[in-house]
Amino acid sequence: MTVTLPAFDQLEDSLWLTLCGRALDNRRDHPLLGDALADKIVSTVDYDYAKLKIVPSSAIYIAHRALKLDQIAGDFIARHPDAIGLDLGAGLDSRAHRIDLPSTADWYDVDFPNVITAREQLVPALPRAHNVAADLADPGWLEKLPTDRPAVVVADGLLAFFTLAEWSAILNRIIDHFPSGEIAFNGYSTFAVKAAKIFPGAKAVRSIMRSEGFDDPRVPESWNPKLKLVKEVLLTREPEVEQFPTGLRWANQLSAHSESLSRRGNVVLHYRF
Numbered sequence: 001m002t003v004t005l006p007a008f009d010q011l012e013d014s015l016w017l018t019l020c021g022r023a024l025d026n027r028r029d030h031p032l033l034g035d036a037l038a039d040k041i042v043s044t045v046d047y048d049y050a051k052l053k054i055v056p057s058s059a060i061y062i063a064h065r066a067l068k069l070d071q072i073a074g075d076f077i078a079r080h081p082d083a084i085g086l087d088l089g090a091g092l093d094s095r096a097h098r099i100d101l102p103s104t105a106d107w108y109d110v111d112f113p114n115v116i117t118a119r120e121q122l123v124p125a126l127p128r129a130h131n132v133a134a135d136l137a138d139p140g141w142l143e144k145l146p147t148d149r150p151a152v153v154v155a156d157g158l159l160a161f162f163t164l165a166e167w168s169a170i171l172n173r174i175i176d177h178f179p180s181g182e183i184a185f186n187g188y189s190t191f192a193v194k195a196a197k198i199f200p201g202a203k204a205v206r207s208i209m210r211s212e213g214f215d216d217p218r219v220p221e222s223w224n225p226k227l228k229l230v231k232e233v234l235l236t237r238e239p240e241v242e243q244f245p246t247g248l249r250w251a252n253q254l255s256a257h258s259e260s261l262s263r264r265g266n267v268v269l270h271y272r273f
């Protein structure tokens with residue numbers, strides 16, 4: 001397959017980190033997520049993932065949070081078969097392929113035009129999945145989407161690239177657009193902000209991270225009165241940790257005893273509106 005990809009800027013390029021993380025998880029003997037399509041895309045473009053220095057634990061954490069976001073989206077769509085699913089900053093992720101998308105639901109993957117050009121070549125089309133080429137900071141992109149259906153909105157690996165003021169503005173526009181719904185994204189703690197300055201795995205994105213981070217999962221409730229926390233999902237406490245390799249499993253089970261320690265790591269924040 002011949003694929004001609006646009007030249008990505010550094011922000012767009014960040015999609016390889018999460019895509020390769022899921023691909024590397026898929027190459028383990030017992031993958032957590034089993035994202036064969038991510039693996040296929042990385043192989044198709046022969047991407048040199050070694051340069052990203054993704055350590056095995058990071059690949060597992062990336063796969064784990066993707067799995068949690070899939071579960072939230074899948075559960076919502078099972079309860080609301082006419083729902084709209086939205087993946088903000090979707091990169092080359094194929095979440096609509098991983099969840100069971102009924103013929104009554106629609107899925108929208110939003111990312112910059114360059115990334116959507118790559119998606120169109122690399123992510124197989126689905127009848128009810130649509131690509132939206134837009135800058136999320138531009139209020140106009142939402143106008144193309146229906147306003148009368150419940151929505152589930154996920155963002156994987158995105159929060160770090162916005163200040164909290166920008167992020168809350170994006171969420172507020174989404175909350176105003178749809179009658180009701182749920183929003184879930186992986187958290188970015190104040191510890192993660194500091195750790196990103198030294199962690200080798202963050203080297204590729206360090207200079208473009210802009211979030212101040214936050215630790216209290218109720219902070220977003222102050223951005224919009226309709227936004228209510230459903231659950232702070234501390235991934236150290238989730239059942240899939242049982243499937244982690246021994247050392248990583250022990251480390252997570254130990255951290256699970258401490259809320260503040262767990263909050264420093266892999267967290268998925270889940271809200272309704």
Ligand SMILES: C[S@@+](CC[C@H](N)C(=O)[O-])C[C@H]1O[C@@H](n2cnc3c(N)ncnc32)[C@H](O)[C@@H]1O
Pocket residue numbers: 011012013014015016017018019088089090091092093110111112115134135136137155156157158161
């Ligand atoms: C770390 S990647 C994550 C990609 C995908 N969610 C995944 O899990 O593989 C971040 C993605 O967000 C996109 N992104 C960042 N800022 C954006 C913006 N303002 N508008 C649209 N997309 C954006 C980037 O282009 C990139 O594809």
